[in-house]
Amino acid sequence: xxxxxxxxxxxxxxxxxxxxxxxxxxxxxxxxxxxxxxxxxxxxxxxxxxxxxxxxxxxxxxxxxxxxxxxxxxxxxxxxxxxxxxxxxxxxxxxxxxxxxxxxxxxxxxxxxxxxxxxxxxxxxxxxxxxxxxxxxxxxxxxxxxxxxxxxxxxxxxxxxxxxxxxxxxxxxxxxxxxxxxxxxxxxxxxxxxxxxxxxxxxxxxxxxxxxxxxxxxxxxxxxxxxxxxxxxxxxxxxxxxxxxxxx
Amino acid sequence: xxxxxxxxxxxxxxxxxxxxxxxxxxxxxxxxxxxxxxxxxxxxxxxxxxxxxxxxxxxxxxxxxxxxxxxxxxxxxxxxxxxxxxxxxxxxxxxxxxxxxxxxxxxxxxxxxxxxxxxxxxxxxxxxxxxxxxxxxxxxxxxxxxxxxxxxxxxxxxxxxxxxxxxxxxxxxxxxxxxxxxxxxxxxxxxxxxxxxxxxxxxxxxxxxxxxxxxxxxxxxxxxxxxxxxxxxxxxxxxxxxxxxxxxxx
Numbered sequence: 451x452x453x454x455x456x457x458x459x460x461x462x463x464x465x466x467x468x469x470x471x472x473x474x475x476x477x478x479x480x481x482x483x484x485x486x487x488x489x490x491x492x493x494x495x496x497x498x499x500x501x502x503x504x505x506x507x508x509x510x511x512x513x514x515x516x517x518x519x520x521x522x523x524x525x526x527x528x529x530x531x532x533x534x535x536x537x538x539x540x541x542x543x544x545x546x547x548x549x550x551x552x553x554x555x556x557x558x559x560x561x562x563x564x565x566x567x568x569x570x571x572x573x574x575x576x577x578x579x580x581x582x583x584x585x586x587x588x589x590x591x592x593x594x595x596x597x598x599x600x601x602x603x604x605x606x607x608x609x610x611x612x613x614x615x616x617x618x619x620x621x622x623x624x625x626x627x628x629x630x631x632x633x634x635x636x637x638x639x640x641x642x643x644x645x646x647x648x649x650x651x652x653x654x655x656x657x658x659x660x661x662x663x664x665x666x667x668x669x670x671x672x673x674x675x676x677x678x679x680x681x682x683x684x685x686x687x688x689x690x691x692x693x694x695x696x697x698x
Numbered sequence: 699x700x701x702x703x704x705x706x707x708x709x710x711x712x713x714x715x716x717x718x719x720x721x722x723x724x725x726x727x728x729x730x731x732x733x734x735x736x737x738x739x740x741x742x743x744x745x746x747x748x749x750x751x752x753x754x755x756x757x758x759x760x761x762x763x764x765x766x767x768x769x770x771x772x773x774x775x776x777x778x779x780x781x782x783x784x785x786x787x788x789x790x791x792x793x794x795x796x797x798x799x800x801x802x803x804x805x806x807x808x809x810x811x812x813x814x815x816x817x818x819x820x821x822x823x824x825x826x827x828x829x830x831x832x833x834x835x836x837x838x839x840x841x842x843x844x845x846x847x848x849x850x851x852x853x854x855x856x857x858x859x860x861x862x863x864x865x866x867x868x869x870x871x872x873x874x875x876x877x878x879x880x881x882x883x884x885x886x887x888x889x890x891x892x893x894x895x896x897x898x899x900x901x902x903x904x905x906x907x908x909x910x911x912x913x914x915x916x917x918x919x920x921x922x923x924x925x926x927x928x929x930x931x932x933x934x935x936x937x938x939x940x941x942x943x944x945x946x947x948x
Binding site: 455459461463464468471472473533534535538540541542543544545658696697 | 746749750751752753755770771772774775779781782783785786787788789798799801802803804807846893
């Protein structure tokens with residue numbers, strides 16, 4: 451007998467294809483690229499700045515992902531529950547973490563495809579001038595990592611509901627909080643009464659702090675670890691919550 | 699013969715509601731158990747606990763000699779399951795879906811190909827194998843669910859209302875399929891169609907208000923009706939044994 455693939459890979463393939471089986475993929479990719487273009491050229495003033503780099507794109511990428519990543523992650527588990535297919539999936543002989551991992555990776559891969567489709571922007575600035583290529587690579591890595599963390603967070607939320615709209619809205623809010631926790635307005639508010647340790651802890655949780663330091667072109671291991679650890683913890687939590695719901 | 703399926707003292711509480719109360723059952727190979735009961739009596743909840751979709755509040759399940767608690771993967775390999783409503787991914791074609799299920803079950807290559815082809819012919823899906831599941835009629839959807847459950851030729855088969863939504867011809871076919879598998883497998887199917895029990899089952903388990911109120915052969919079940927009852931004798935027994943207050947939870 452031929453050895454089969456690991457179950458998570460079968461799940462990954464199915465999920466990745468599922469994005470393209472519906473108009474969702476087309477709508478998502480068009481909207482993402484359209485907004486990425488607007489942000490970079492019009493709002494970001496790519497031409498006016500007189501500098502050939504992708505700074506405007508990476509400055510706006512977190513805000514773009516804030517809405518688009520939840521749109522990708524909302525269906526992950528909510529749809530399984532609504533369709534009832536979760537009953538088939540969780541009674542198949544595979545460890546739950548493999549199902550969770552396969553789904554998460556599919557959502558991430560789909561988002562990476564969307565991000566990769568902005569490469570023409572990169573080609574444009576490279577043609578117009580002589581950008582720091584290392585910085586652009588770092589920017590893309592940071593954007594992909596941020597998408598992954600948002601999607602992992604969205605997976606947790608999606609595991610808790612069968613309503614995709616609720617999953618979307620709650621994920622947007624959760625991602626927003628994760629972003630603004632490093633903003634001066636939040637930190638100043640905390641500084642008024644919290645001990646410095648708490649302020650630092652909240653600041654270090656902020657996805658923007660780590661994202662920005664990566665996009666400056668410094669591939670600091672601590673920043674990368676923040677994303678990897680965050681994703682792992684959230685993927686694990688998703689599996690834990692689905693398992694916990696069995697006995698609820 | 700050692701039972702393939704063993705469930706001991708299964709109890710499920712949802713908050714204050716006790717949906718299933720101490721259900722114990724053993725099913726051996728060659729048995730086709732008709733799991734009967736009014737809607738809301740706890741049939742689906744019991745099946746969900748046996749298949750590991752729900753965790754019992756109390757009780758244990760052993761499938762094919764493996765504890766669902768301690769060796770869930772091995773236990774889950776030993777059965778096929780058709781959940782209530784035969785859920786399947788609507789965006790996939792019948793062929794893709796069955797291949798996907800086979801891959802997750804660890805089948806590959808020629809074995810996968812052969813098994814998918816075998817179940818497609820067993821439940822007569824040839825005509826629609828390229829169609830996406832969302833375009834299928836209720837009867838075909840149900841058959842896709844059955845195909846998925848028997849894909850790996852499991853020793854245990856658990857089916858929640860396998861003939862629901864089928865027309866009389868399709869019902870007849872599915873019953874024949876179940877009968878043909880019944881000689882070698884341990885099969886549990888839920889239904890509230892009593893003629894189905896007469897047609898395919900070797901044993902009846904009646905559940906009411908979360909408890910087993912009858913467990914025996916269909917003939918014994920029927921014999922519970924008084925001699926004065928001439929027609930629909932099983933219906934009579936069913937009504938007698940499940941009357942009043944059986945609705946616990948839907």
